[in-house]
Amino acid sequence: MATSDSPNIKKLQVRRYPPEENPKKTYLTEERGLWAWMTTVDHKKIGWLYLSSIAFFFFVAGVLALLLRTELLTPSQSFITADTYNQLFTLHGAIMVFFFLVPSVPAALGNFILPLQLGCKDVAFPRVNLLSFYIYVAGAIIVLTAIFTGGVDTGWTFYTPYSSSAAGGNIMMMTFGVFVLGFSSILTGLNFIVTIHRMRSPGLTWNKLPLFLWGLYATSVIQILATPVLAITLLLLTMERLLGIGIFDPAIGGDPVLYQHFFWFYSHPAVYIMIVPGFGIISEIITTFSRKHIFGYWAIALSSLAIAFIGFLVWGHHMFVAGQSSLANMVFSFLTFLVGIPTGIKIFNWVATMYKGSIDLKTPMLYAMSFLFLFMIGGFTGIMLGALSVDIHLHDTYYVVAHFHYVMMGGMVFAFLGGLHYWWPKMTGKMYNEFWAKISLLILFIGFNLTFLPQFVMGSLGMPRRYFNYLEQFQGYHQLSTWGAYLLGVGFVIMAVYLFHSMRNGKQAKANPWGSRSLEWQASSPPPLHNFEHHTPVIIHGSYDYHKPMSEFQLGIPTSHNGHGEEETVTPEPGPAEEADK
Amino acid sequence: MAQPSLSVKKEKPEHHHFVDADQQFEASKMGVWIFLVTEILFFGGLFAAYIVYRAWYPELFIAASDELDVFWGAVNTVVLISSSLTVAMAIRSVQLNQIKGLIINLWITISLAGVFMVIKYFEYAEKIGKGVLPGAHYTYDGVDHEKANIFFSIYYMMTGLHGIHVLVGISLMLWLVWKAKKGHFSSKYYNPVEGTGLYWHLVDIIWIFLFPLLYLID
Amino acid sequence: MNRLFDFMLPPEKSTTAGEVDALFHFITEVSLILLLGITAVMLYFAFKYRRKSEDETTPLITHNNTLEITWSVIPLILVLIVFSWGYQGYLAKTNPPDDAYEIRAVATSWLWQFHYQNGHVSTNELHVPANRPVRIIMSSDDVIHSFYVPDYRVKMDVLPNRYTQVWFEATEPGESVLYCAEYCGTAHSDMLADVIVHTQEDFELWLETGDAIDEDLSPAELGEQLVQRQGCMACHSTDGTVLQGPSFLGAFGRDRELTDGTTVTIDENYIRQSLLEPNTQVAAGFQPIMPSYAASLNDRQIDAIIEYLKTLEE
Structure with a gap:
């Protein structure tokens, strides 16, 4: 880094760089055209490529969910067969998990925001970044091919021996596709870790790192540690079907419960891959719209890492009734409760941040508050499912379905949408329609609760999940749930309309419409191709120092051209480091 | 130090988004290390399967491992260790700016990797010839244990995956030779050589675990 | 006991159900209190500290260790209670009495x-x-x-x-x-x-x-009852729909091609054979997945099923 090599003297000559309003040259106006977009190594454009892909998959899997819910309006078959139903719920789960939830925040929003918050021009390995996108595309194409050449009806968990011998369809191709996809996730995680370690701007120490980046950091650690295990598991499963290696298939001598251990060793941490970056977004939104310093910075940052760490030790709580020993069940149950503590700490700290703030209830803030409410329900019902005796009753019922939808959709998707609205002006340079955004949020909030609250009730009454036919006593709950799902669909359609509309006709966004102190808002909206085009930002204050004036956040090292001159001579001057040279 | 040395001449980085060459070097080195961690976890899944089955059926592993040829396994171990040495010498050469030495050492490493694969081929061919195939296709009756097929499934998965890594390593080194001939590397920029070297050491280390775990059980 | 969330649980019909329900109610009620409490505080803050002007400043409050410890320790105690309660109930559920x-x-x-x-x-x-x-x-x-x-x-x-x-x-x-x-x-x-x-x-x-109740039924009626009770309907329809197995409708007396390429007529012997050794003669286009009924049906019951299938004419 271009700072001093001397350990004790760090004096930099800095200048104030207020971001340019209504910039003429932005990353959107340079390197235009389809080919430039498809071959871009710019992290912002790659973020958009991911964003459009995950939006596509979210739409597909959402439509599948509506079909499933429609079928469940009646207790017996109404318009699709049992096999079709089983394929649809498998695809809904697999697509949502592997193609939407896992890449949504890190690969789409993270790619866009991470270098901006670090003050660097790009991630550490831009070409690897593009490669990881194309690996994602390749995985998607393989999976789509699998769907159209036989489909898969195993559930997204691919449990053996059903998946290894009994089930029909094209499971081999499906698991291979997810295997390929895993490498995309690994490469993104690798890229982020190196970028956060090596590419921070001068002065951006670990204790000033924005909490969104702490979230992404914890996520990336899980991605690189857990995803390889999923990869090898799915490779073994693929080999199981291709060569009959028999490690998981009891018909050849293998053990199906071993598969479940392997699978959940990845897939439980994967839950945290999905939710931890969402936590990061919430920290950013709540501080910005409360215009207040985050409460308990280290508590929030370290609890993300604690969750990432403990998250690796709780996979067995998916298998309380799978036939593992009582001792294993006890240990896994105990550790499961421990994960609850750092999660609770976060919630308390967020609420405490609002205390004595200056709270502006803009759409992202409302998303963050909805997140808190819904995620708490998800968390509390998680405690319920961690309790051994109760879990025996609730395992594999709709109670579990409702629980993880509250965590994944009420938590993760609401955080993602909050982040999308929060950074929308930065990404597009346009404002969305605040009125319609709030209407859509209200519909989503009501629709979501209407869909999933009844599922808690029918689950604890004994309605098992993955049921095509059900007993008539559950019909009322199922119908409520279906109407809620339709409402959710309406909410998303409204959102799609006003977001598309804002892209073309939205009001021009200011560089920092929310008055945030975070570094990404000190670039223009939308940012130039190389982010902070003519200088290297210098970070003196933390990104939550709302008690300090904005001008102190717009500092950078002046350089001759674009920050990589042959020789950078910066004459050190006496005086406080903060001194701005105007 | 009295004077901050901000005016130190910084090397220009190969890729423009880095501030300087140091940052680029550190970043790519860290990237390779993290990649190696994921590789270890990738194999870790197979090692876990190995541990579980060995704990369940210890007698099977003793019996079945007799079917593996310790002599050729040992030869392959020596071959791979030698190749680790030559790849280290390749890195040393490029650090000293001896591009010719780099290319020669890379060729030696590639040949040793090739020898490894040829020996592996003969081992596989011998086993497949007598019906030692993974899982469901297992027809050999020389090992008196009902789960013998599972041992060989694990054997084939582990050594097969390792073999694929050797092949990837060979391609990477061929690519390095090609780049070196075009004059891409010097003592100032040799990140890909360093990275491939680290990767090759990992492939070597994995084999050093596989050899005793599979061949030397008794 | 009448509790707030009784509507969420089915009737207790075993000796261990009450234990589970007590914990279920405890967690649900404590959670509800916490959920409503935290939400109320959040909404109150959002209202009380709403932004009144654009140039408002806020005080610098970075952390408070007493608070952090409080809201770590209290939940910890709560989850430890839940953990031990749940584990206790689990042990009771997993260890059957000797005289079972x-x-x-x-x-x-x-x-x-x-x-x-x-x-x-x-x-x-x-x-x-x-x-x-x-x-x-x-x-x-x-x-x-x-x-x-x-x-x-x-x-x-x-x-x-x-x-x-x-x-x-x-x-x-x-x-x-x-x-x-x-x-x-x-x-x-x-x-x-x-x-x-x-x-x-x-x-x-x-x-x-x-099933002594069978006595006073006609064979066809008994057969119908058996077909429904024995789980046949999961794979075989009586209305012509093809499920995992061929439909029963109009099957009797018809010729059927088997997976080995031969053709048989569906007669009494074929049905008997299919019930006792189902996977020896599998109809073409279907998987050999049917379990044997050799242990669960006696001759009289098999006769009854045959009689019932005869009645299913198209």
Whole structure:
């Protein structure tokens, strides 16, 4: 880094760089055209490529969910067969998990925001970044091919021996596709870790790192540690079907419960891959719209890492009734409760941040508050499912379905949408329609609760999940749930309309419409191709120092051209480091 | 130090988004290390399967491992260790700016990797010839244990995956030779050589675990 | 006891259900209090500290260790209570009393068979005595299934390569539903069975005589009842729809091509053979997945099923 090599003297000559309003040259106006977009190594454009892909998959899997819910309006078959139903719920789960939830925040929003918050021009390995996108595309194409050449009806968990011998369809191709996809996730995680370690701007120490980046950091650690295990598991499963290696298939001598251990060793941490970056977004939104310093910075940052760490030790709580020993069940149950503590700490700290703030209830803030409410329900019902005796009753019922939808959709998707609205002006340079955004949020909030609250009730009454036919006593709950799902669909359609509309006709966004102190808002909206085009930002204050004036956040090292001159001579001057040279 | 040395001449980085060459070097080195961690976890899944089955059926592993040829396994171990040495010498050469030495050492490493694969081929061919195939296709009756097929499934998965890594390593080194001939590397920029070297050491280390775990059980 | 969330749980029909329910209510109620409390504080802050002007400043409050410790320790205590309570209940549920009555259960896609100690076999009906612990020893013939009776709050996976067990003590005669809770393929949601709880005397009687109710039915009526009770309908329709197996409608007397290329006429012998050794003559286009009924049907019952199939003309 271009700072001093001397350990004790760090004096930099800095200048104030207020971001340019209504910039003429932005990353959107340079390197235009389809080919430039498809071959871009710019992290912002790659973020958009991911964003459009995950939006596509979210739409597909959402439509599948509506079909499933429609079928469940009646207790017996109404318009699709049992096999079709089983394929649809498998695809809904697999697509949502592997193609939407896992890449949504890190690969789409993270790619866009991470270098901006670090003050660097790009991630550490831009070409690897593009490669990881194309690996994602390749995985998607393989999976789509699998769907159209036989489909898969195993559930997204691919449990053996059903998946290894009994089930029909094209499971081999499906698991291979997810295997390929895993490498995309690994490469993104690798890229982020190196970028956060090596590419921070001068002065951006670990204790000033924005909490969104702490979230992404914890996520990336899980991605690189857990995803390889999923990869090898799915490779073994693929080999199981291709060569009959028999490690998981009891018909050849293998053990199906071993598969479940392997699978959940990845897939439980994967839950945290999905939710931890969402936590990061919430920290950013709540501080910005409360215009207040985050409460308990280290508590929030370290609890993300604690969750990432403990998250690796709780996979067995998916298998309380799978036939593992009582001792294993006890240990896994105990550790499961421990994960609850750092999660609770976060919630308390967020609420405490609002205390004595200056709270502006803009759409992202409302998303963050909805997140808190819904995620708490998800968390509390998680405690319920961690309790051994109760879990025996609730395992594999709709109670579990409702629980993880509250965590994944009420938590993760609401955080993602909050982040999308929060950074929308930065990404597009346009404002969305605040009125319609709030209407859509209200519909989503009501629709979501209407869909999933009844599922808690029918689950604890004994309605098992993955049921095509059900007993008539559950019909009322199922119908409520279906109407809620339709409402959710309406909410998303409204959102799609006003977001598309804002892209073309939205009001021009200011560089920092929310008055945030975070570094990404000190670039223009939308940012130039190389982010902070003519200088290297210098970070003196933390990104939550709302008690300090904005001008102190717009500092950078002046350089001759674009920050990589042959020789950078910066004459050190006496005086406080903060001194701005105007 | 009295004077901050901000005016130190910084090397220009190969890729423009880095501030300087140091940052680029550190970043790519860290990237390779993290990649190696994921590789270890990738194999870790197979090692876990190995541990579980060995704990369940210890007698099977003793019996079945007799079917593996310790002599050729040992030869392959020596071959791979030698190749680790030559790849280290390749890195040393490029650090000293001896591009010719780099290319020669890379060729030696590639040949040793090739020898490894040829020996592996003969081992596989011998086993497949007598019906030692993974899982469901297992027809050999020389090992008196009902789960013998599972041992060989694990054997084939582990050594097969390792073999694929050797092949990837060979391609990477061929690519390095090609780049070196075009004059891409010097003592100032040799990140890909360093990275491939680290990767090759990992492939070597994995084999050093596989050899005793599979061949030397008794 | 009348509690706020009673509507969320099915009736308690086993000795261990009350324990589970007490914990369920405890967690639900404490959670509700916390949820409403935190939400109320959040909404209150959002209102009280709403932005009044654009140039408002806020005080610098970075952290408070006392608060951090408080809201770490109190939840920790709460979850430790829940943990030990849950574990205690779990131990009671997993260790069957020594004098438990044993029943062997075999799950197959997609039906349940129960073997009793006197050799009696029932399909998709589990008969148990009331007020006596019952231990079910389970295994699967194919994929993983799961034994779930919500009324008893018991669930256990049924595995293909090892035995698992579950125990319960039903408190009163009556009927409950037994579900398969682990996804097992096409007719997973039809893999239901009835748990029929008898008094001790009735149970002994049932073991002796089996389904004595059959006596006064005509063979075709009995056959219809058997086809419904024995789980045949999960794979075979009576209205012409092709499920996992061929439909029964108009099947009798027709020629059918088999997977080995030969053709047979569906007559009494073919039906008998298909019930006893189902996978020796599989109809073309279908998988050999049907379980054998050799242990659960006697000759009279097989005759009855044949008679019933004869009535299903197109």
